[in-house]
Amino acid sequence: MSSLLEQLIEAFRILPGVGQKTAQRMAYHVLEREREGGRRLAAVLADAVERVGHCERCRDFSEAPVCATCASQARDRHQLCVVESPADRLAIEQATGYRGLYFVLQGRLSPLDGIGPREIGLDRLAQRLAEGEVHELIVATNPTVEGEATAHYLAQIARQHSVRPSRLAHGVPLGGELEYVDRGTLSHAFGSRSEME
Amino acid sequence: MSSLLEQLIEAFRILPGVGQKTAQRMAYHVLEREREGGRRLAAVLADAVERVGHCERCRDFSEAPVCATCASQARDRHQLCVVESPADRLAIEQATGYRGLYFVLQGRLSPLDGIGPREIGLDRLAQRLAEGEVHELIVATNPTVEGEATAHYLAQIARQHSVRPSRLAHGVPLGGELEYVDRGTLSHAFGSRSEME
Ligand SMILES: [Zn+2]
Ligand SMILES: [Zn+2]
Numbered sequence: 001m002s003s004l005l006e007q008l009i010e011a012f013r014i015l016p017g018v019g020q021k022t023a024q025r026m027a028y029h030v031l032e033r034e035r036e037g038g039r040r041l042a043a044v045l046a047d048a049v050e051r052v053g054h055c056e057r058c059r060d061f062s063e064a065p066v067c068a069t070c071a072s073q074a075r076d077r078h079q080l081c082v083v084e085s086p087a088d089r090l091a092i093e094q095a096t097g098y099r100g101l102y103f104v105l106q107g108r109l110s111p112l113d114g115i116g117p118r119e120i121g122l123d124r125l126a127q128r129l130a131e132g133e134v135h136e137l138i139v140a141t142n143p144t145v146e147g148e149a150t151a152h153y154l155a156q157i158a159r160q161h162s163v164r165p166s167r168l169a170h171g172v173p174l175g176g177e178l179e180y181v182d183r184g185t186l187s188h189a190f191g192s193r194s195e196m197e
Numbered sequence: 198m199s200s201l202l203e204q205l206i207e208a209f210r211i212l213p214g215v216g217q218k219t220a221q222r223m224a225y226h227v228l229e230r231e232r233e234g235g236r237r238l239a240a241v242l243a244d245a246v247e248r249v250g251h252c253e254r255c256r257d258f259s260e261a262p263v264c265a266t267c268a269s270q271a272r273d274r275h276q277l278c279v280v281e282s283p284a285d286r287l288a289i290e291q292a293t294g295y296r297g298l299y300f301v302l303q304g305r306l307s308p309l310d311g312i313g314p315r316e317i318g319l320d321r322l323a324q325r326l327a328e329g330e331v332h333e334l335i336v337a338t339n340p341t342v343e344g345e346a347t348a349h350y351l352a353q354i355a356r357q358h359s360v361r362p363s364r365l366a367h368g369v370p371l372g373g374e375l376e377y378v379d380r381g382t383l384s385h386a387f388g389s390r391s392e393m394e
Contacts, residue, residue, distance in 0.1 A: 014234030037211030
């Protein structure tokens with residue numbers, strides 16, 4: 001049976017980019033200097049993995065059935081911005097003055113991995129567009145091969161429902177991940193998005 | 198009141214080297230792909246911060262009053278290796294064939310920060326040397342200014358109790374941290390440690 005310290009080091013390795021050495025440093029750091037913070041992390045983490053689910057409107061993370069953004073009366077219901085991940089959504093929300101709503105794919109089209117339209121919620125998105133409230137679909141997938149393919153698919157769905165598709169202006173570096181673009185660039189790209197042909 | 202997700206991101210920031218972006222990635226990663234691992238991390242972390250204390254013999258982390266190494270009958274009680282931190286102790290244990298005991302300072306002499314001999318347990322170390330069981334004191338502090346000053350102090354205490362002080366061979370890079378030395382170098386340096394004059 002391994003010691004609690006060994007178990008703790010092992011447990012930290014579930015975190016992204018955390019190998020054996022980093023996990024050791026984390027365990028030692030918490031035990032040496034951050035017991036109170038460690039206690040709090042343990043409590044919040046236990047609570048979050050049980051209670052954070054997905055918003056039934058936008059698929060973003062949410063504790064409630066409908067997230068605060070989707071429930072807000074202050075957001076513009078005519079604009080819907082589609083992103084691949086919650087991190088991308090957060091990046092846009094923090095960098096731009098966007099006041100519309102979001103739709104989080106939680107992935108992108110990737111037929112080779114068995115990820116088709118259903119897996120990223122496009123049936124639900126189509127339903128939503130059919131309701132007629134959305135006028136503009138802002139496509140903010142990542143500028144990767146799969147992201148671009150997803151963007152074209154999204155534009156098709158939009159047009160089928162007479163919704164105007166638009167996409168972020170070039171400025172986001174090709175092959176890059178939206179999440180890592182600096183705020184200024186992202187804000188500019190978001191502001192000068194163009195209609196999709 | 199911030200959302201559970203925001204609280205989780207904030208809580209991850211207690212970890213060393215984890216800023217806002219990394220904390221976000223950790224939270225999203227756990228919620229997207231590692232709920233079971235997150236549950237386990239929360240449980241082990243909560244347990245560890247309550248139950249992991251310090252060994253009363255060597256000051257290393259331990260759930261029991263005396264750690265497994267100090268309690269072991271298989272270790273050579275005539276050799277005592279002094280290190281600054283539990284991470285250094287672990288590095289030596291994993292890299293070398295050392296079968297003696299350890300003493301973990303949990304710091305180093307740093308008069309400007311108010312860290313004197315008592316704060317790093319040197320009174321207890323002196324007591325231990327006075328018991329007469331230890332024949333060789335292997336000084337494995339880091340090759341930094343404060344680590345060197347601590348090493349000289351340790352050598353003095355050893356001599357006062359007629360214990361032979363030794364130190365790791367040169368080979369550990371100057372100004373570096375023991376914890377990051379590759380195994381081969383560390384093993385070689387440990388093997389060719391020399392008596393301190
Ligand atoms: Zn929502
Ligand atoms: Zn011990």
